[in-house]
Amino acid sequence: MRSTGVSNGSRARWATALSAMMLAGCGVTELSPIDGAAGAIDNTGSTGSGAGASSQSGFGHSGSGASGSGGSSASGSSGSGPGATPELDINGTWAMFGFEDPVAVDIEQRGSVLSGKGCFLGLEVDGVPHPLGPCTPLTGRIVNGRAEFAFMALEYRYAADAFVAKSGDRMAGRFHGVSSWYGPTAWLRIDPSQRWLAHDKRLGTALREHQGSYDLTLDPSNAPGDAFSTDRSYALSLGVNASPLIFGDLGAFWASEMAWRExxxxxxxxxATHPELPVALELRFRDTVLHEVTATMPEGERYVFTAAPTP
Structure with a gap:
């Protein structure tokens, strides 16, 4: 995480949330670079084997070394040149969550080539940038259902490598802030008039009342496949520091994607975005303490985990 003096209340909130996840022992799940993508978006600007690229394949949920080349299974670009016509359209404004800064981007897509602007403190509103950090030019491309793009955040190069949903309204993958790739983080579309994501205050209250960090253990009797392993625990944090989100090894989800019925x-x-990430979760509580999680994968398999508060 960055240690510059441009911190504000928003930064403090995200830093607390992300630190909680890291201190909880979940570590940070790394993803592999986009296979065959020309261009580069590690911490200096290049995808591949540079200093910022992960040597891990995929999320590695089950510890089986699942390949990060799963992007080829998603509907994606028919080519990588400017004249190519991808099946996916990510034109527009997006906000990313699961990171310390309220990152937002305004993407212009021409074929497989991406341009526009990136903002590490939210979009410009009525043409007015955030006083602590203006937006900067964004460059990137979309290849085989994965979008890679980067922009400068003060002296740092922020970059994303995200699987794009076929519906074109969600992305999820890894993010490079300062020194390494980590994730999973997620992106949702926002209105151009918004600086960043909004949420229902009532749901925010429910999350705040049930906030906490947990270690999830797979129930072997409810494991229909090998997407997850009984040999490790999976981290999940919700509502940390009153943030209306869930994040951890099972992905990042925003309040607008949730419903609370006690x-x-x-x-x-x-x-569906990354093939190793669930598309649905059910979190069941006893009073205000999480005790069980069911994760549904893109192909419909349901995995059940027991939850224990992180020590």
């Missing part, structure tokens, strides 16, 4: 918080189903 004692269950239902997330999704959201459009």
């Amino acid at each position: 004692p269950t918080l239902t997330i999704g189903p959201v459009p």
Whole structure:
């Protein structure tokens, strides 16, 4: 995480949330670079084997070394040149969550080539940038259902490598802030008039009342496949520091993707993005403590985890 002096209340909120996830021992799940993508978006600007690129394949949920080349299974670009016509359209304004800064982008797509602007403190509103950090030019491309793009945030190069849903309204993948790739983070479309994501205050209250960080253990009797392993725990944090989101090893989900009906918080189903990430979660509570999570994968398999508060 960055340690510059441009911190404000928003930064403090996100820093607390992300620190909680890291201190909880979930670490940060790394993703592999886009296979065959020309161009580069590591911490200096290049995808591949540079200093910022992960040597891990995929999310590695099950520890089986699942390949990060799963992007080829998603509907994506028919080519990589400027004249190519991808099946996916990500033109427009987006906000990313699961990171310390309220990152937002305004993407212009021509074929497979991306341009526009990136903002690490939210979009410009009525043409007025955030006083602590203006937006800067964004460059990138979309290849085989994965979008890669980068922009400068003060002296740092922020970059994304995200799987795009076929519906074109959600992205999820890894993000490079300062020194390394990590994730999963997620992106949702926002209105151009918004600086960043909005949420229902009532749901925000419910999340705040049930906030916490947990270690999830897979129930072997409710594991229909090998997407997850019984040999490790999976981190999940919700409503940390009153933030209306869930994040951790099972993905990042925003309040607008949730519904609360006591004692269950239902997330999704959201459009499928990364093939190793669930599209839906059910969080069941006893009083205000999470005790069980069911994760539904893109192909419909349901995995059940027991939850324990992170020590």
